[in-house]
Structure formats: structure tokens, C-alpha cells
Amino acid sequence: MEEKIKWVVKDNKLNEDASQLSNELNVDIIIAEMLVSRGIKTFDQSKSFFRPNISQLHDPFLMRDMNIAVERILLAINQKEKIMVYGDYDVDGISSVALMSSFLKDMGAIVSTYIPDRSEGYGLSTNGIEEAYEKNQTLIITLDCGINAIQQSKFASEKGIDLVICDHHLPSEALPKACAILNPKRKDCNYPFKELCGCGIGFKLIQAINNKIGKKIENILHFLDLVAIACAADIVSLEGENRTLTFLGLRQLNSKPRLGIKLLINQKSKIKINDLLFFIAPRINAAGRLAKPSIGLRLLTETKKDKLIEIINTIEELNSKRREVEKSMANQAFEKIKSSTNNNFYSSVVCQDDWHKGVIGIVASRLIDKFYKPTIVFCESKKGELTGSGRSIKNVDIHEILSRCEEYILSYGGHKYAAGLKIAKKNLINFSQKFDEESGKLLNNNLPSKQILIESEINLRSITPKFFRILNQFQPFGPANKTPIFLSKNLEVFGDIHKVGKNKEHLKINISQDRENIFSAIGFNLSSKIEILETSNFDMVYTIEENIWNGKSTIQLNIKDIK
Structure with missing residues (x-):
């Protein structure tokens, strides 16, 4: 069963730092709040953030x-x-x-x-x-x-x-x-x-x-x-x-x-x-x-x-093969988790002897995307020995979990969110149970819920060319400076709803708020949400990006979820 996605809006309530920064920089208060939430509270700090240099x-x-x-x-x-x-x-x-x-x-x-x-x-x-x-x-x-x-x-x-x-x-x-x-x-x-x-x-x-x-x-x-x-x-x-x-x-x-x-x-x-x-x-x-x-x-x-x-x-050939192997292994892993009668509660641990060692880490990431639990994927590296690749979720340190399972591990190493390990094949069941137990402890015995962390709730009219230009200056995005996700409420489709993609799995629509401020929007793998779009007004979380088509640049909303 796939996890339902919880929307969480950042606590970016208007404060003196954001208000003062908005005035000093002559930017929208939303931009100022984004800066403050990243620890940037002064004009000089903003200058350093927006203009990185060798000094x-x-x-x-x-x-x-x-x-x-x-x-x-x-x-x-x-x-x-x-x-x-x-x-x-x-x-x-x-x-x-x-x-x-x-x-x-x-x-x-x-x-x-x-x-x-x-x-x-x-x-x-x-x-x-x-x-x-x-x-x-x-x-x-x-x-x-x-x-x-x-x-x-x-x-x-x-x-x-x-x-x-x-x-x-x-x-x-x-x-x-x-x-x-x-x-x-x-x-x-x-x-x-x-x-x-x-x-x-x-x-x-x-x-x-x-x-x-x-x-x-x-x-x-x-x-x-x-x-x-x-x-x-x-x-x-x-x-x-x-x-x-x-x-x-x-x-x-x-x-x-x-x-x-x-x-x-x-x-x-x-x-x-x-x-x-x-x-x-x-x-x-x-x-x-x-x-x-x-x-x-x-x-x-x-x-x-x-x-x-x-x-x-050569690299392109290998990458195509990697995609095929990854898809096959991921599908097999999905089925193992779905069909297992003794599947772990707080985590996912799957193993197949003949899986490709070089792809198990990617498959672990795919399982995280689908089931949102700390995950280990194993294959047999040599007779009697399994090699595993682990991935974890927000605020759950997989390296810490493995440190508590050392009695069943031959060797391990890695980071908070990614790790590698080796175990004796005979210890797989005991390791899996212990890994689940320790995952549960770090989760305080609560099933994890996949979340979308929302930067701010905004009205579509806030998305002006100036706003978008400054938003782009937050790049490069990544951990500690995530691509901002926004929430807008009470939206409606303007015109037709289009299913696109090879299997019609994506959505392409124009949306409006208060019958003005019309934007093009794309929703990857969201065709299942079409009923919401057809029957009522809806709330939407999305990122704001540039779309270049035939040399023309426009603002496009990339839909992450709809309710």
C-alpha cells in the first residue's frame, strides 16, 4: 500500500526579520520569509547568498x-x-x-x-x-x-x-x-x-x-x-x-x-x-x-x-541497460513487499540472490519513494554472504539503525540517509527483524507518513516576473535549500484537461484562481487525480519553473499533489 501524502506548511509567520529584510531588499514578503527560514536575516547575508564568489x-x-x-x-x-x-x-x-x-x-x-x-x-x-x-x-x-x-x-x-x-x-x-x-x-x-x-x-x-x-x-x-x-x-x-x-x-x-x-x-x-x-x-x-x-x-x-x-x-548503452535492470528489479521488489505475509512493519527489507549488485541502491531509493520506510535491498555477493544497500527517510538515521544491529552485520558504513552493509546469508531473517525493531524505536513506534513540506501558501497573482526572477536566484537547489514548494487554494481548471505521456500518465492543464492569473501546469504521474479536477475546485502544491518551447520562455507550475 502506498503512503498517503501529508501536506505540511512551514512555520514562516511574519516576523520582524522578514519584514525588515523585505523593505531592505525591496522584495515580496514571501521571498523575505524564504530567506529568513534559511537563516539569512540581513542585507549582507542576502548578498552573500545570492552572489556566491571565491572570497x-x-x-x-x-x-x-x-x-x-x-x-x-x-x-x-x-x-x-x-x-x-x-x-x-x-x-x-x-x-x-x-x-x-x-x-x-x-x-x-x-x-x-x-x-x-x-x-x-x-x-x-x-x-x-x-x-x-x-x-x-x-x-x-x-x-x-x-x-x-x-x-x-x-x-x-x-x-x-x-x-x-x-x-x-x-x-x-x-x-x-x-x-x-x-x-x-x-x-x-x-x-x-x-x-x-x-x-x-x-x-x-x-x-x-x-x-x-x-x-x-x-x-x-x-x-x-x-x-x-x-x-x-x-x-x-x-x-x-x-x-x-x-x-x-x-x-x-x-x-x-x-x-x-x-x-x-x-x-x-x-x-x-x-x-x-x-x-x-x-x-x-x-x-x-x-x-x-x-x-x-x-x-x-x-x-x-x-x-x-x-x-x-558506451556509456549511453550501459545507461540504457541500467534502466532496464533497475525497472525489472524494482518491479520484483515491489511484488515481494506487497505479497509478503511477514513483511516488516516499520521498514522494508528485501533480498534476491541474483539481483545486480550495482543497482540495489537505486532500487532501495525506488522503494522509499513508493513505501516511505527505511529500506535495505540485498543480493548475494558471494556464497553465503549478502551485500545490501540502504536508504532512509526524513529524520531517521539509517547509520544509527545499523549500529544497533551490529550483532548480525559483517561490515557497514555510510551516512544518515544512505548506507552499505554485508551480512551472512543465514542471518537475513534475524537482521530483518532487528532492523525493523530498531527502525520502530527511532520512529517512536509511529508509521512514517510521506510529507510535502510547503514553503508558503500564496495567491497565483503573487507569481510575477520579478518574483520568478528572484526565486531563480535561490538556485542551486538541494538539501538545506530545497526547491520551494507552494500551496494555492480554491483553483479551477481553465479549458480542457489533457492526459499526456506514453501511457497517458501525466496531466497537462491551465489553471486559474478567481478566474484570473492563468498559468500552464504539468503534473507528472498524476492522471489518477483527474476526477478531482473534473468535479470541483481544488487545492494544489507545486513548484514554479521555466518552460522553454520553440525558443520562448514561460512560467510553468509543476504539480506535486492535488486535493
Whole structure:
């Protein structure tokens, strides 16, 4: 059974801060309330929010161990040591490796790259260390991984290999043995912004090296396109330094994109963060999910057009296959949950031995969308062992849940809303029951309800060209700066109702309020709501977006729900 959607309007009641800001900025009170709800209460804070620039980037040497990392890398370059740049196999890791290896090569370093495939598993591996040893590489720089590589770091040390670890995942109490560990989440790190992605930390490292050798920051700004892609793909908080990095990265993508991205996206219109999240990132990921992550890396580093066209053709084929596999697995998972007589109450745990390991994370996200419960999807990775990918819902920390299930887990790691784990196959039932029990505790034994968080209730007449222009300046949208969703009441259809799409699953209508202020609206997968539209006036929650058709730009409402 699909969850009913609850509408929750933000408590953005008029206050002195919003009223004063509205006057100072000469903007609608709705805009001022949106700013205040994001912690922006003054003219100067508003200026920084709407006009991100490089002066807002923090000093990279505020990060613990940064100076040590810089000195070790410069020593390796000067002494012609061989360096391995090692990254995780997701978009953040691949982008990080592209950034770091390209920067070091520009400096004349002797560099090779290593990205494990999914069969090898997440994180710094003994295989990678063995390869570094065989190639006489004396320094490994890890990106987007390594913070919990306790045993692997000892192995590297035994082989005479130094480690510089750049990671944003939560550290354990014990830290690995390394020359330097760059992670703002370290308890002993006073870096002012904690939510950088792996590629963001990689950028801070090259910023520090660039600074140390006396170069201007403009020397490395062309790498920010990679940081923007990583921030979008890893769904990090888009506030503070992440907002600045992503804003500047999008500017780079729109002014001078690297050739691989330019050929891949093949469009003349402006690249926005949704293009990174829903177009570019899935294609980079598809290579790592179904083939080799090195294909995605080559997309980001190759400079020859003919080779890039071959790479892009391969990526498009893999992405099409990924979609087919994902659809099949998701349908099977839906049926398992619907038909199970012993299905968990507060969570969803599903397993099928032959599911594709590279796609279980996407399927977990699909299950969240449909059933809105903390979710784990398992497949068999080797005989007697299951690999799982977990996703969670608002205010439910899946990493915390897994920490309470450790008696049934071989290994795990991740974030508040996404995690990976391995368990013995024989422990599946016990793990599933314990996972459900602990999910229930975090939910206070209340079934979760899917919510739409509404920015504000507005009248359609508020949607003026000026309002829309300022609204666009809130971009890039993402966690901590969500795309604003508005509520308007007592609406009616103006003209005919059109069902569109291959299976007529979408709605296309014109709506009005008080028989004026007519707007075009699209509702994806909302054709089931047609009866409401035909029989009465209705309330609607929606986002406001630009629609470009035949070169003409108009305001369009993207319907999220109707009541």
C-alpha cells in the first residue's frame, strides 16, 4: 500500500526579520520569509547568498593535517615519487580522482589512478595497495574513502607506502595510520564547514597546494565543474561552502565545460543542477554499476573528441541497460513487499540472490519513494554472504539503525540517509527483524507518513516576473535549500484537461484562481487525480519553473499533489 501524502506548511509567520529584510531588499514578503527560514536575516547575508564568489571559500589550512598533506605531496612531486590517486567507484569518488590526478599531472607529478570495481567492494582495498607496491608507488592519496581503513592502512605501512586520506564519511573512534587525514567530521578538526563531499575535500587539498606554491586561485577554478557534479550526485547539503562551490562549478559548466561533459549533455540551454543529478551523474554511475568505473573517469579526463564519442556511446548503452535492470528489479521488489505475509512493519527489507549488485541502491531509493520506510535491498555477493544497500527517510538515521544491529552485520558504513552493509546469508531473517525493531524505536513506534513540506501558501497573482526572477536566484537547489514548494487554494481548471505521456500518465492543464492569473501546469504521474479536477475546485502544491518551447520562455507550475 502506498503512503498517503501529508501536506505540511512551514512555520514562516511574519516576523520582524522578514519584514525588515523585505523593505531592505525591496522584495515580496514571501521571498523575505524564504530567506529568513534559511537563516539569512540581513542585507549582507542576502548578498552573500545570492552572489556566491571565491572570497567566501574558507582557508584550506584550517582543516586539520592540511599542511602535513601538502608538504608530503610536494615532497613526492619534487623527488619524483610515484603516486597513486585512489577513489571510490561512485560519482563523488570518480570526480575526485579526475580532479586530483589532473591537477597533479599538471604539476608534473608521476601519477596513476585506481578505482575499485563493485566486486572488489567499497573503500581502500588490499588489492589496490598491492598494485601500488608492485608499481613502486610510495604515496597513495585516497578520495571519498579511507577513513575507516584501519587494517588496510597498517598493510600499506608494512609495504612502505604513505597514505594521505581525504574522506567525508563519519570516522570511527580509531583512525587509520596515515601521514595526514583530511576530514572535517573528525572530532579534532575545527574546519568551519563540515558537509563537504569527497571531491570538495579534494578541491580544498589542491587549493592548499596551489596556495603553497604561490599560484592564484584562478589557476584551479576550472576544476570546480567536477566538484559541482559530485555535490549534486552525493546529495550533500547545499549551504555554506557547498553552495559556493556548486554555484561556481555550474558557472564553469556553462561557460567552458570540459569536452566530455559538453559532448555528453549536447544541449545549448543552460545547465542546471538537475541536469547534473538526473542526466550526468546517472551516466557516470552506469559505467561503474554495470562495467568499469574507469569508463566514467575517462569521460571526465579525456581530451580527444573521437575517443570521447566512443566513450559516450558506451556509456549511453550501459545507461540504457541500467534502466532496464533497475525497472525489472524494482518491479520484483515491489511484488515481494506487497505479497509478503511477514513483511516488516516499520521498514522494508528485501533480498534476491541474483539481483545486480550495482543497482540495489537505486532500487532501495525506488522503494522509499513508493513505501516511505527505511529500506535495505540485498543480493548475494558471494556464497553465503549478502551485500545490501540502504536508504532512509526524513529524520531517521539509517547509520544509527545499523549500529544497533551490529550483532548480525559483517561490515557497514555510510551516512544518515544512505548506507552499505554485508551480512551472512543465514542471518537475513534475524537482521530483518532487528532492523525493523530498531527502525520502530527511532520512529517512536509511529508509521512514517510521506510529507510535502510547503514553503508558503500564496495567491497565483503573487507569481510575477520579478518574483520568478528572484526565486531563480535561490538556485542551486538541494538539501538545506530545497526547491520551494507552494500551496494555492480554491483553483479551477481553465479549458480542457489533457492526459499526456506514453501511457497517458501525466496531466497537462491551465489553471486559474478567481478566474484570473492563468498559468500552464504539468503534473507528472498524476492522471489518477483527474476526477478531482473534473468535479470541483481544488487545492494544489507545486513548484514554479521555466518552460522553454520553440525558443520562448514561460512560467510553468509543476504539480506535486492535488486535493
